[in-house]
Amino acid sequence: MNFKFTDVNITGGFWKKLEERNRNITINAVYDRFSDTGRFEAMHCTWKQDSGIPAPSIFWDSDVAKWVEGAAYILAKHENPDLMAKVEDVIDAIEENQWEDGYYNIYFTVGEPESRFKSRLNHELYCAGHLIEAAVAYYEATGRDRFLKLMEKYADYIERAFVTEKTAKFVTPGHEEIELALLRLYRCTKKEKYLDLCKFFVNSRGQQKEEVYPFANEAYDQHNLPARELSLAEGHSVRALYFYTAMADLANQANDTELLSACKRLFDDIVNRKMYITGGVGSSYIGENFTVAYDLPSENAYTETCAAIALIFFCQKMLENEINSVYADTMERVMYNGMLSGTSYDGKAFFYENPLEINLRNHYRNTSLVKKDRLPITQRKEVFDCSCCPPNINRVFSSMEQYIYTKKDGVYYVHQFMQSTLKDGNAAIVQTTDFPHCGKISLKFNGIKTAAVRIPYWCREFSISVPYKAENGYAYIENPENVEIEFKLEPVLYGANAEVNGLSGKAALMYGPIVYCVEGVDNNVNLHRLSFAEILNASLEHTDELDTTAIITDGYIYNAPESLYAPFAASYEKVRIKLIPYYLFANRGESDMLVWLDVRK
């Protein structure tokens, strides 16, 4: 089981700073940009056909809902009347504009009221799911149940439209999200009907011919096969991972081993064949899609921030099904890299795409043309037309507590290393650490018979001050009291499977869970000429500029003749290479960036 969000508190260290940045800066930055762009106003359904301004987008409800969910987690622990007033205003808008039957959706209410639930391609159930998640979070955070009641009414209507009365013109949605939301609603309200409705949506997928997006086939939105037959992570990566999350959650909730087997196959396909070293997933901008095995190009990596976040959700639900460190390892990989990279250092701007390489030359190569090559942007932006990632960042950064501890079969698990406390009745854990800056973890346990601490995949040398038994990547400790752990942190080069194109002979530097990168601003040379020395001879250096630990290693610059082509005579000049954490790239102006470098003896 997961503990209640409020049972855990992050009390200091790396993630406390990020939580504060989110609470003080990012939540307001997203609110302001969403206000500027009319998203909050749109919730009031004031748009008129003849107004001359474009209709609200069909996914704006979800943008606002995710922001509300993020605000809810903040309000659970920090009094903020202004923030609460903003949330209440959203709820007012929903209450005033909810249809008699329970339906609520900005676009279809003001734009096409006759087209409610006519097409599975229209994101209505996706928006509904996010509204439900927000309502549950707000209730659990504040005890206020007005929003929850409105969303129960909506969920009841969905049940009638899709199951009892079948007035909806499709069976399953083209953008999943409702499924995982209904499970949250079920656990919050204890009403079986929501669990049943979740089962209906999960079990119905791939069971009948349904409308497909004109630009795709059935695999794009995961209705090519029944859920229990899925093996390959395919199609739109965020849709896929929201659905896999619901599958894993339902498997656990309903003890459905067949569904769990499918989840395991999908998880295996992702982490062993389709995930960047940063934890980013979804290699192609076309369709924001998962592609084929080992297709992990660096420069045009899509790796949407939302997909990284969704992979954390999937890992969390898998972890509730079974204890294996691969799930919390993967969560950690995503958290410190592909998720964190989505926000600027100042907390105000965002990447939708998180490439593993920036080569500015390729952005400016078409000198005489209007059209440019399609590449990820090189600097974060404050808001996007499709701005799903920023509020997703809000809700994750304000709820990191939920990923640290779980309890299963009486054992208390420590999955993540974040300075924090857990209070669970008479049981308690106090974790003190400066991780990931330092590998020391002090744990004080109280009233706990068995605890288990994850031994992270990147750690090759560690000490634990008390006897333990290692299993599935966890150190099990009986009757724990004070436990001192030290994971040796050191710069380590990682290689990739030989089937990943372009990475043969190349390596990426990691320091603990953090992937590092070179940036042009630190290394005054075409980054493609750099290679790591096999013996790194690394030193750490605090850089105030980004308040982080830079790593300086031995390396080489490739030299070649003046002419364009000449008989091969490689010459390498020794050089020191400066690397910074990948998640901090693109914070000092436009610059080249590279994660994978050749390795030379």
Place this chain on the structure above:
Amino acid sequence: MNFKFTDVNITGGFWKKLEERNRNITINAVYDRFSDTGRFEAMHCTWKQDSGIPAPSIFWDSDVAKWVEGAAYILAKHENPDLMAKVEDVIDAIEENQWEDGYYNIYFTVGEPESRFKSRLNHELYCAGHLIEAAVAYYEATGRDRFLKLMEKYADYIERAFVTEKTAKFVTPGHEEIELALLRLYRCTKKEKYLDLCKFFVNSRGQQKEEVYPFANEAYDQHNLPARELSLAEGHSVRALYFYTAMADLANQANDTELLSACKRLFDDIVNRKMYITGGVGSSYIGENFTVAYDLPSENAYTETCAAIALIFFCQKMLENEINSVYADTMERVMYNGMLSGTSYDGKAFFYENPLEINLRNHYRNTSLVKKDRLPITQRKEVFDCSCCPPNINRVFSSMEQYIYTKKDGVYYVHQFMQSTLKDGNAAIVQTTDFPHCGKISLKFNGIKTAAVRIPYWCREFSISVPYKAENGYAYIENPENVEIEFKLEPVLYGANAEVNGLSGKAALMYGPIVYCVEGVDNNVNLHRLSFAEILNASLEHTDELDTTAIITDGYIYNAPESLYAPFAASYEKVRIKLIPYYLFANRGESDMLVWLDVRK
């Protein structure tokens, strides 16, 4: 000076086979596909506005003209009444449909007669140039002057429209070609007015504000600067090179040193910063453009076949200006690689784009989507909508004679190694060779005081049976009679300038002038895992399949752990790598292909 096309005969060997393939197969294949697609019929201007079929394309005249030019060279040396009848039919069509004033253009005659010479973007002067080239070639090949007279009439009209009467609504064309054609027409007719008209078009470029293509700026069609101020090869690569060819030809014709200086700067920019090792140029599919220095990506290389051919033209004209082996070296590089690759082994199908890498995974990565990544096609096609390359191939393969010998200041130059004879009054050269299969060249000179033979850039060891003096890459021989030359042919690895992204530490294999590549069909492994051994230990092997010399070298396969990421521990397994000439890639079904491989000790 260049010798007359008919003074030189290719009598055997490598290029004779290709000439025969063009004469027996390719010229007919292109004719058939152009007939199927209505191009020849269109010359008769029978299209009607209300016919329900699309209007002829604005560049179809040029397609047919280039085919006629290719046919003309064939007819010069081989009686072929059927081929001649086809050409005469085209000339009939032109004669019948030429306007009273001399104008001829399919599209504007039938589609928009009121819009003649209204916009520089419409390819009219480009089409006119190709028609003029074809008319000159046909006259010089057969002595028949009907076509030439028609085109003189057209050129006279162009002179009135652009110079005397200025009825044209623009000054310079958006697609160059007329300039070099007018020089040919001038040399053929000896009429100064055509030289003057050429000067008008060359000298007017970049001198006034003119219409730009909506998708580009002035550099796209080289009117950003006056010709004499150009330094950077920019914009559409075929337009650019046709123009640079005219500039170089005019510089020579008019002894214009300022214009020649600009040509030298442009040539330097191309061969030292913007040319693939195959001689291909134009890196970007967007605009078919030259891009920035050292931007030479392999997989999405555009390197249009026409641009390769146009680079040969430019080299030829530079060579007439000054003797330096870099021009004939570059011609040779293009001929044996980036030009030759444009035609299938059977002579019936064509590449418009000539990439240096095929990675099939990238062609099939978007499994659930209709839209695919934009990549060069992997198999040659018989015809394209914009099918400029196939007839360009026709005219070059049927006129390779013109690139072998020149005469300057009384010296007879041997630039290319092709079995052939030259007859120039009392002077004669007989060249016997199986080059590039073998490095032996036998030359018999008759009635020649000084000869000079190019020492190719790729040759590090050679012998010449008589005394010689080396200068500017040529061996000068006084009173030559029988001269035996042997260039040592051996597999050599070439590296690229360190600023070319992605090529640090990589090499391409060359054997004489021929660039080699690995294909998946010969090497049963992901090609990205392969690297060359620094000591190649190469053996040659004749492969009947493609009637060519394959090269087998020592190399390595990169092995990495089963998992997707693991601490770096490079392991390389020794392997023999099979390579074939690059120009023969993609002739045995869809396959991966790669030119540049890592090099390991």
